[in-house]
Amino acid sequence: MRAENLIHRSSFVAIFNSQGQVYVQKRVSFKETYPSYYDPAPGGVVGADESYEQNAEREIEEEMGVKQVKLNPCFDFYHADEISRLWGRLFTCTYDGEFHLDPEEVESGEFMSVQQSRVEAEAQCEDTNFSHY
DSSP: OTTTTOEEEEEEEEEEOTTSOEEEEEEOTTOSSSTTOEESSOEEEOOTTOOHHHHHHHHHHHHHOOOSOOOEEEEEEEEEOSSOEEEEEEEEEEOOSOOOOOTTTEEEEEEEOHHHHHHHHHHHTTTSOBOOO
């Protein structure tokens, strides 16, 4: 799929704390796609036998250790670039618990205000691979 940049489905989850801050993760440097990017919405490729919701729940548990949260669907979208072409669904959730980051997926992460995440993205997107969200 990735070698041929085939269209696929992916889920994404913006994780907020009860103060309204968003959790921004830094992807590991050896990821196949978007290595070392800062990412405000963990997620992944939806399996053939999965719904977007099932995939979102599985991905945030595997990558972040987040489980048993209510996922709120936001919208579906299409994204295409030279690396990936996908139909995505964005969810949000609120989580104030402890994170257990998968070292094969996530280097680090922290909560920050949505405004702070936008300022960081604008300041660093051209020279440090800050994702465009």
